[in-house]
Amino acid sequence: MNEQSIDKLVIVGGGTAGWMSAVLISRLMGDTVKIELVESDAIGTVGVGEATIPPIQVFNDLAGVDEQAFLRDTKATIKLAIEFQNWGKIGDRYLHGFGYIGRKVGAIPFQQVYLKGLSEGVAGPLSEYSLNNTAARANRFNRLAGIEGTPLAGISYAYHFDAGLYAQFLRRMSEQQGVTRREGRIKEVRVDPESGDVTVLVLDDGGEVAGDFFIDCSGFNSLVFNKTLGVAFEDWSEWLLCNRALAVPTSSVPQSLRPYTQSIAHGAGWQWRIPLQHRTGNGHVFSDRFISEDEATQVLLDNLEGEPLKDPLSIHFTPGCREKLWHRNCVALGLASGFIEPLESTSIHLIQIGISNLLKVFPTKGDNAARQREYNRRMRYEYEAIRDFIILHYHLTEREDTPFWKHVKHMDIPENLKNKMASFAESGHLYRIDEELFTEIGWLQVMLGQGLVPRQYNPMADTLSTTDVKEYLQNLRSIFKATVGKLQSYPEFVKTCAS
Numbered sequence: 368m369n370e371q372s373i374d375k376l377v378i379v380g381g382g383t384a385g386w387m388s389a390v391l392i393s394r395l396m397g398d399t400v401k402i403e404l405v406e407s408d409a410i411g412t413v414g415v416g417e418a419t420i421p422p423i424q425v426f427n428d429l430a431g432v433d434e435q436a437f438l439r440d441t442k443a444t445i446k447l448a449i450e451f452q453n454w455g456k457i458g459d460r461y462l463h464g465f466g467y468i469g470r471k472v473g474a475i476p477f478q479q480v481y482l483k484g485l486s487e488g489v490a491g492p493l494s495e496y497s498l499n500n501t502a503a504r505a506n507r508f509n510r511l512a513g514i515e516g517t518p519l520a521g522i523s524y525a526y527h528f529d530a531g532l533y534a535q536f537l538r539r540m541s542e543q544q545g546v547t548r549r550e551g552r553i554k555e556v557r558v559d560p561e562s563g564d565v566t567v568l569v570l571d572d573g574g575e576v577a578g579d580f581f582i583d584c585s586g587f588n589s590l591v592f593n594k595t596l597g598v599a600f601e602d603w604s605e606w607l608l609c610n611r612a613l614a615v616p617t618s619s620v621p622q623s624l625r626p627y628t629q630s631i632a633h634g635a636g637w638q639w640r641i642p643l644q645h646r647t648g649n650g651h652v653f654s655d656r657f658i659s660e661d662e663a664t665q666v667l668l669d670n671l672e673g674e675p676l677k678d679p680l681s682i683h684f685t686p687g688c689r690e691k692l693w694h695r696n697c698v699a700l701g702l703a704s705g706f707i708e709p710l711e712s713t714s715i716h717l718i719q720i721g722i723s724n725l726l727k728v729f730p731t732k733g734d735n736a737a738r739q740r741e742y743n744r745r746m747r748y749e750y751e752a753i754r755d756f757i758i759l760h761y762h763l764t765e766r767e768d769t770p771f772w773k774h775v776k777h778m779d780i781p782e783n784l785k786n787k788m789a790s791f792a793e794s795g796h797l798y799r800i801d802e803e804l805f806t807e808i809g810w811l812q813v814m815l816g817q818g819l820v821p822r823q824y825n826p827m828a829d830t831l832s833t834t835d836v837k838e839y840l841q842n843l844r845s846i847f848k849a850t851v852g853k854l855q856s857y858p859e860f861v862k863t864c865a866s
């Protein structure tokens with residue numbers, strides 16, 4: 368059994384991707400494999416990436432993270448939703464909340480009940496039928512597994528955190544679990560001339576780090592996948608026009624302490640606001656085809672809530688993904704594998720699923736071809752499904768006030784996205800392909816939130832009378848309101864995170 372187990376795994380880079388890989392693999396593989404991570408303090412990390420989605424809790428649990436220590440050490444806050452402003456049209460505001468919306472009635476999906484309610488004038492805004500969104504708007508939070516006396520689930524949450532502090536936190540845990548860290552700048556990646564496999568990293572000081580399998584977590588540098596193996600990059604700029612970001616932290620001000628990320632659309636991109644315990648992270652993601660860096664900086668500075676603590680950091684990127692994410696004896700994770708802009712906070716999640724998929728098909732020194740094929744299929748699918756969801760936010764708009772919005776509104780879009788939009792528009796039908804990340808509930812909130820109201824609903828909903836629908840919706844709304852009324856004020860909750 369397993370005579371060909373790999374002895375040594377090398378992680379190239381120590382940002383979020385590197386240390387997430389180190390902590391989880393060392394915990395779950397124990398001492399069956401030695402792990403060494405190489406990183407360079409002089410190069411540093413990208414230094415952004417602060418909003419997450421709820422599956423991060425699964426990652427933290429598997430990694431053995433203590434939630435209270437994590438909240439304290441990473442200056443984290445709670446995230447219940449993302450608020451989108453000005454996306455469907457200027458002045459619009461809607462929430463994409465985590466968790467569920469409403470509850471199906473027998474076999475009738477909730478959105479069909481809701482759509483009947485809308486068409487008959489007895490339904491309120493969609494967010495009123497979401498516990499998360501009701502709590503987000505009321506600025507209240509407590510951990511809550513379920514709503515007492517009902518079959519309804521409780522609150523679903525993720526975090527905003529300081530990514531640099533998260534990497535340090537995971538580093539401490541990894542080192543306690545036996546991971547060794549090597550400081551130094553990698554100047555060369557050596558490849559076996561016969562097999563094409565990576566064999567050794569050569570550092571500036573002449574030191575060498577050999578391994579059987581390598582995880583490229585070197586960020587935008589993509590030292591192994593791009594610079595050494597030359598794995599092609601598929602560029603998605605035709606649909607995702609934004610290719611630049613400016614990031615700036617600001618001092619905390621009381622009104623910015625909200626339990627959700629804000630995403631505010633501007634003339635040629637959008638701005639994020641991510642409130643942490645000690646500061647707020649802000650950024651402007653934009654397309655340099657439609658706005659200059661100077662203008663984009665001004666837009667960002669004009670829309671801050673606190674005082675800037677630094678000069679804006681400028682980041683260039685190309686949206687897209689490597690054609691293969693496992694090649695030879697290497698896997699790429701994080702920015703080394705690709706990047707989709709952070710509109711729905713999916714990059715850290717893609718690292719998480721990359722690691723968990725790798726663990727499912729963990730390599731050996733022998734033949735890995737079938738595992739590699741499956742890993743590449745799955746990861747490419749995850750990337751493409753997220754890409755389509757992000758494109759939806761741009762394409763589904765009434766905005767034509769700038770050349771940027773005119774362009775995205777009228778551009779051609781991928782087939783899967785076209786079909787999903789057409790299906791919803793025709794009958795309110797939503798579907799999820801192959802366990803893609805975003806469920807029907809996510810699609811529902813964005814599609815309705817940005818103005819796509821179906822022409823019809825499923826006739827099954829007509830088995831309910833208008834009065835039934837009205838009472839059902841009112842009942843749900845009252846339960847959520849009453850439940851939220853008993854939660855703690857969110858700013859008070861955040862104070863408890865610091866200890």
Ligand SMILES: Cc1cc2nc3c(=O)[nH]c(=O)nc-3n(C[C@H](O)[C@H](O)[C@H](O)COP(=O)(O)OP(=O)(O)OC[C@H]3O[C@@H](n4cnc5c(N)ncnc54)[C@H](O)[C@@H]3O)c2cc1C
Nearest residue numbers: 380381382383384412413416418553586701702709714715
């Ligand atoms: C503008 C922007 C906003 C983002 N916002 C979010 C968000 O809200 N939510 C989210 O989930 N994700 C977000 N992301 C993505 C997130 O930042 C990254 O997915 C995450 O930080 C992982 O980065 P990384 O570890 O791949 O790269 P990095 O953090 O850049 O780490 C790279 C590592 O490789 C090392 N390295 C590189 N070259 C060498 C070398 N030659 N020798 C030795 N070491 C080397 C570096 O020292 C570093 O340790 C955002 C990204 C950008 C660009």
